[in-house]
Amino acid sequence: MLSITDISLRIAGRLLIDQGTAQITPGSRVGFVGRNGVGKSTLFHAIRGELPIETGSISIPPRWRIGSLAQEAPDGPASLISVVLKADLERDALLTEAETATDPNRIAEIQTRLVDIDAHSAPARAAAILSGLGFSTADQERSCSEFSGGWRMRVALAATLFSAPDLLLLDEPTNYLDLEGTLWLEDHLANYPRTVIVISHDRDLLDTSVDQILHLDRGKLVHYRGTYSAYEEFRANKELLDAKNVKRQEAERKRLQSFVDRFKATASKARQAQSRVKMLERMKPISALVNQDVREIVFPAPEKILSPPILAVDDVSVGYEPGKPVLSRVTLRIDTADRIALLGSNGNGKSTLVKLLANKLAPFSGSITRAEKLSIAYFAQHQLDELVMDASPYDHVRKLMPDATETKVRARTGAIGFSGKAGDTTVKSLSGGEKARLLLGLATFFGPNMIILDEPTNHLDIDSRAALAEAINEYPGAVIMVSHDRYLIEACADQLWVVADKTVTNFDGDLNDYRRIVMSSRGMRAGPRDRAATAERGNGGDRPAKVKEKKIPLKQKVSDAEAEMTRINGIIAKIDTALSLPDLFKRDPKQAAQLSKARAGAANALVRAEEQWLAASSQYDEANG
Numbered sequence: 001m002l003s004i005t006d007i008s009l010r011i012a013g014r015l016l017i018d019q020g021t022a023q024i025t026p027g028s029r030v031g032f033v034g035r036n037g038v039g040k041s042t043l044f045h046a047i048r049g050e051l052p053i054e055t056g057s058i059s060i061p062p063r064w065r066i067g068s069l070a071q072e073a074p075d076g077p078a079s080l081i082s083v084v085l086k087a088d089l090e091r092d093a094l095l096t097e098a099e100t101a102t103d104p105n106r107i108a109e110i111q112t113r114l115v116d117i118d119a120h121s122a123p124a125r126a127a128a129i130l131s132g133l134g135f136s137t138a139d140q141e142r143s144c145s146e147f148s149g150g151w152r153m154r155v156a157l158a159a160t161l162f163s164a165p166d167l168l169l170l171d172e173p174t175n176y177l178d179l180e181g182t183l184w185l186e187d188h189l190a191n192y193p194r195t196v197i198v199i200s201h202d203r204d205l206l207d208t209s210v211d212q213i214l215h216l217d218r219g220k221l222v223h224y225r226g227t228y229s230a231y232e233e234f235r236a237n238k239e240l241l242d243a244k245n246v247k248r249q250e251a252e253r254k255r256l257q258s259f260v261d262r263f264k265a266t267a268s269k270a271r272q273a274q275s276r277v278k279m280l281e282r283m284k285p286i287s288a289l290v291n292q293d294v295r296e297i298v299f300p301a302p303e304k305i306l307s308p309p310i311l312a313v314d315d316v317s318v319g320y321e322p323g324k325p326v327l328s329r330v331t332l333r334i335d336t337a338d339r340i341a342l343l344g345s346n347g348n349g350k351s352t353l354v355k356l357l358a359n360k361l362a363p364f365s366g367s368i369t370r371a372e373k374l375s376i377a378y379f380a381q382h383q384l385d386e387l388v389m390d391a392s393p394y395d396h397v398r399k400l401m402p403d404a405t406e407t408k409v410r411a412r413t414g415a416i417g418f419s420g421k422a423g424d425t426t427v428k429s430l431s432g433g434e435k436a437r438l439l440l441g442l443a444t445f446f447g448p449n450m451i452i453l454d455e456p457t458n459h460l461d462i463d464s465r466a467a468l469a470e471a472i473n474e475y476p477g478a479v480i481m482v483s484h485d486r487y488l489i490e491a492c493a494d495q496l497w498v499v500a501d502k503t504v505t506n507f508d509g510d511l512n513d514y515r516r517i518v519m520s521s522r523g524m525r526a527g528p529r530d531r532a533a534t535a536e537r538g539n540g541g542d543r544p545a546k547v548k549e550k551k552i553p554l555k556q557k558v559s560d561a562e563a564e565m566t567r568i569n570g571i572i573a574k575i576d577t578a579l580s581l582p583d584l585f586k587r588d589p590k591q592a593a594q595l596s597k598a599r600a601g602a603a604n605a606l607v608r609a610e611e612q613w614l615a616a617s618s619q620y621d622e623a624n625g
Contacts, residue, residue, distance in 0.1 A: 001023060001024060001025050001026060001059075001061070002022075002023075002024040002047070002058075002059070002060055002167060002195065003023055003024075003057075003058070003059040003060075004020060004021060004022045004023070004024075004043075004047075004056075004057075004058050004221065005021055005056050005057050005058075005059070006019045006020070006021055006055060006056035006057075007019070007020050007021075007046070007053045007054075007055065007056030007057065007058060008020075008053065008054040008055040008056060009039060009042055009043065009046055009051070009053055009054060010054050011039070011042055015219060016038065016039030016042055016219065017039055017042075017043065017216065017219055017220075017221070018219035018220065019055070019056065019220075020043075020056075020216070020219070020220060020221035021056075021221060022214055022221045022223045023223070024195060024197065024212075024214075025195075026166075026194070026195055027193070027194065027195060028195050028196075028211065028212055029189060029190070029192060029195075029196050029198075029209060029210040029211050029212065030195075030196065030197040030198070030210055030211075030212045030213070030214050031198055031200060031205070031206040031209075031210035031212070031213050031214070031228055032197050032198065032199045032200075032214045032216070033199075033200070033201070033206065033213060033214070033215050033216075033228065033462065034215055034216035034217060034461075035461050035463070036431050036432070036433045036459075036460075036461045036464075037431055038216050038217070039216055040171075040199045040216055041171055041199065043216070044068065044169050044171060044197075044199070046058060047060070047066070047167075047169065048066055048068065048169070060167065061166070063166075064165075064166035064167050065163075065165040065166050065167070066165055066166070066167045066169065067160050067163050067164075067165025067167070067168050067169070068160065068168070068169040068170065068171070069153075069156055069157055069160050069170060069171060069173060070156045070159075070160070072156075073144075073149050073152030073153045073155070073156055074144050074152055074155050074156055074159070075144050075145055075152060076143070076144055076145055077143045077144075077145060078143060078144060079140065079141050079142060079143055079144075080130060080135060080139065080140045080141070080142065080143075080144060080147075080155050080158075081123065081126055081127060081130065081140040081141065083144060083155055083159060084126040084129065084130060084155065084158050084159045084162050085122055085123065085126050085162070086159075087159035087160065087162050087163040088117075088119075088122060088162060088163055088164075089163075090113075090117065091114070091117060091119045091122055094110050094113060094114055094119065095114070095119070097110060098110050098111070098114070098571060099570075101574070102574075104577075104578035104581065104591070104595070105591060107574050107575060107578055107595070107598075108575075108578065108591055108594040108595045108598055109594070110598075111571065111575060111594075111595070111597075111598025111599075111601065111602060112594045112597055112598050114598070114601065115597060115598060115601035120568075120601065120602075120604070120605035120608065121608075122162075125162065126158070126162050127140060129158045129161050129162050129188075130155075130158050132181070132184035132185075132188065133154045133157065133158050133177070133181050133184065133185070134154065134177075134178065134180065134181050134345050134346065134347075135154070135155075135158075137557075141557075141560075150176050150346075151346075153176040154176055154177065154181070157170075157173055157176065157185075161188065164193075164194065165194065166194050166195060167194070167195045167196075167197070168192065168194065168195065168196040168197070168198075169196075169197055169198075170189075170196065170197070170198040170199065170200075171198075171199045172199055172200060172201070173185060173198065173200070174200065174202050174205065174484055175458050177484055178344075178345055178346040178484055179343060179483070179484045179486065179489075180343075180344075180345045180518045181345075181346075181484070182202070182205070182484040182486070183486075183515050183518050183519065184518070184519070185205070185209075186204065186205050186208045186209045187208075187209075187519060189205070189209040189210070190208055190209045196210075197214070198210065201457070201460065201461045201462045201465060202484075202485055202486075202487070203228060203229070203462060203465075203485075203486075203487040204485075204486040204487055206227065206228035206229075207227045207228055207229050208227075210227070210228075211225065211226070211227070212224065212225050212226070213226065213227070213228055213231040215231070215235070256276045257276075259272075259273065259276050260273050260276050260277055295417045295437075295467070296467050296470070296471070297417070297437065297440065297464070297467045297468050297470070297471040298415065298416075298471055298474075299440075299444045299451060299471050299472070299474075299475040299477075300444060300445070300446070300447035301447055301475070301476050301477070302375065302447045302448060302449045302476070302477050303447055304373070305336055305449075305476065305477075306336060306371040306372075306373070306374060306449055307336075307371065308335035308336050309333045309334060309335050309369075309371070310334055310335065310336055310370070310371040310374055310449055310450060310478060311333070311334040311357065311368070311369070311370050311371065311374065311450070312332075312333050312334075312368070312369040313330055313331060313332045313333075313356075313357075313366070313367075313368050314331050314366055314367045314368075314369075315329060315330070315331055315365070315366040315367070316329075316330040316331070316356070316363040316364075316365065316366030316367070316368060317329070317330070317363060317364040317365045317366055318330070318352060318353075318356050318361060318362075318363045318364055319352065319364060320352075320361075322364065325364055325502065326349045326352045326502065327349045327352055327353060327356075327499070327502055327503060327504065328502050328503060329503050330353070330356075330366070330503060330504050332497070332504060334357075334450065334478055334480070335478065336449070336476075336477065336478060337476060337477065337478060338478040338479070338480075338494070338495060339472070339478075339479050339481075339492050339493050339494045339495065340478075340479070340480050340481070340493060340494075340495045340496075340497055341481050341482075341483065341489045341492075341493035341495070341496050341497070342354070342480065342481070342482045342497050342498075342499055343496055343497065343498045343499070343507060343514060344498050344499035344500045345500070348499050348500050348501075349499050349502065350454075350482050350499045351380075351454065351482070353499055353504060354378070354380075354452050354454055354480060354482065356368075357376070357450075357452060357480060358376050358378040358452055359376065360378070371449070373449075374449050374450070375446065375447075375448040375449050375450075376448055376449070376450045376451075376452060377443045377444045377448035377450070377451045377452065378443060378452045378454075379439060379440055379443045379444075379451070379452065379453050379454060379456055380454040380455070381436075381454065381455050381456075381458055381459075383439055383443075384432075384435050384436065384439060387427045387435060387438065387439065388427060389426065389427050389428040390426055390427070390428065391426065391427060392423060392424045392425055392426055392427070393413050393416070393418035393422070393423050393424075393425070393427070393430075393438050394409065394410070394413045394418070394423040394424055396427075396438065396442055397409055397412050397413045397416070397442075397445075400442070400445050400446075410423065415441075416437070416438065416440075416441025416442075416445075417434075417437045417438075417441065418434075418438065431459070432458075432459030433459045433460050433461060433464055435459065436456065436458070436459045436460055437460075437464070440456065440468075448477060449477045449478065450477055450478040450479070450480070451472075451475065451477060451478070451479050451480070452479075452480045452481075453472075453479065453480070453481040453482070453483070454481075454482045455482060455483060455484065456468060456481070456483065456488075457483055457484075457485045457488055465485060465487065465488060468488065469487070469488055469491040469492055472488075472491075472492045473491070473492055479492065481493065486511055489511060490511055496509075496510075496511070496514065498514075555620055557612070557616035557619075557620075558613065558616045558617055558620055561609055561610075561612045561613035561616055562613060564609040564612075565606065565609045565610060565613060568602055568605050568606045568609055569606065571602050572599060572602050572603065572606065575595055575598055575599045575602065576599070578595050579592070579595050579596070579599070
């Protein structure tokens with residue numbers, strides 16, 4: 001069990017956790033929630049032993065392995081599958097030792113342990129995790145260096161999940177995922193066989209993947225058994241009750257104090273007055289409800305509502321390199337007040353589509369008709385880097401209102417969530433959520449007719465995401481959104497468009513239907529898919545080039561299977577040598593039994609490797625024609 005007992009944690013003089021206590025039993029799946037900046041990640045550091053605690057204790061079973069997402073993405077020439085496989089340190093060490101071991105006893109121990117940890121099925125398990133996170137079979141054989149930072153962080157997540165630690169600590173793992181990857185992760189965590197604690201602001205994940213909630217609120221840890229929605233209802237009722245009790249207690253205090261003040265100087269009432277003084281001293285104060293209402297988000301309404309359609313796309317082909325379109329045959333229409341969510345795995349062209357709609361990318365062919373005076377606001381996470389770090393929110397607003405009075409600029413800065421001293425805080429001192437709020441306010445500053453939101457929730461906590469959903473629903477213009485947050489999509493979108501197979505289609509079902517499709521397809525994909533920068537450049541080309549591209553990973557699979565067969569045959573040869581020692585079964589029957597078990601396991605692994613070789617060879621022959 002993970003036991004957190006009366007701990008206090010302080011960072012830079014600020015007390016984040018004040019005598020917090022929680023007991024996490026083995027096998028628990030815990031969602032760790034709380035406002036941004038309250039100390040959730042800090043507690044993870046303390047659990048990992050990276051940060052000293054001021055008071056109290058954190059106790060973890062000595063044999064537990066703790067796993068968490070690496071801070072830096074893996075890089076280098078190693079293939080994705082090999083990076084993930086090496087995350088199982090014991091398996092990797094045993095396989096390395098098995099290559100050189102000569103002592104029969106040690107060979108038996110190694111092979112028995114490899115069978116016990118199901119080492120021979122590891123490649124299939126690693127491939128399934130990578131597939132679930134969006135990597136095709138061909139992708140898994142490519143080197144890490146070929147992928148962007150966001151995709152390499154997915155590899156880091158895959159490695160962490162594959163290592164299957166006894167205590168899995170995940171800090172906002174969906175920030176690097178698309179909706180499809182998030183849906184897979186929800187299912188994976190819901191079935192994780194060991195203990196997991198996940199920091200997340202994703203309501204759907206907290207309702208489908210965990211069975212307990214740990215809430216860090218005002219320095220205290222509150223542990224609740226149930227989903228986030230159940231906890232939210234419980235907390236709301238408790239706060240309402242606490243507020244009533246505070247009023248009741250204040251009235252009782254006033255009554256007792258009035259009696260004391262009135263009769264403390266009266267001899268006949270002195271004893272009773274003293275009794276009331278003691279009652280006041282013993283009365284434990286109830287913590288008053290602290291108003292933590294999140295600041296609202298407001299999108300200014302456009303000055304004029306345009307006649308529909310405000311944007312029409314007819315048979316458009318678009319990409320980044322002439323002759324290699326990312327999207328083709330795109331025909332769509334956007335009307336005033338439409339709420340459209342774009343679905344589809346990263347790399348399929350969602351960003352390309354929104355850049356086309358935002359007029360940041362010209363089409364190769366086809367036509368686009370825009371309403372006269374159509375204005376579009378475009379928000380994307382990468383734009384956070386475009387904020388001036390040494391400038392304040394006020395400075396950014398002032399640039400947009402160069403001729404306005406000080407009072408008007410201050411008022412507008414406050415309207416986007418930065419009133420008073422917050423307006424003069426430098427951007428580099430703002431949290432990720434505050435930067436996102438600032439960028440949202442600046443992007444929509446002049447009241448656009450259409451807003452495009454590309455992953456707007458990555459740095460927003462649960463309450464801020466709810467405020468964003470409310471802002472979208474109250475905004476009278478059109479909204480196009482790309483998000484992995486299912487709650488936001490379900491709360492706001494009335495149309496779902498799927499970007500896949502180089503085009504855009506309307507999806508008639510709801511997100512539950514789409515989830516079933518995603519879950520049935522993950523792990524059963526075939527064929528390479530665009531990734532990272534490759535997707536931005538397009539993936540056209542003639543048929544011979546595509547055939548060649550398809551043959552390369554198949555040939556590699558044949559070679560890998562052959563190498564695996566050679567390796568396993570070598571292991572079997574060593575075991576047979578050990579089993580052939582004179583009088584082994586009489587002299588050491590236990591060792592003989594271990595060796596026999598290890599040989600059986602190796603023989604089964606050889607059969608699987610041969611089946612993989614036959615399948616890969618058959619596919620390679622078909623590709624050759």
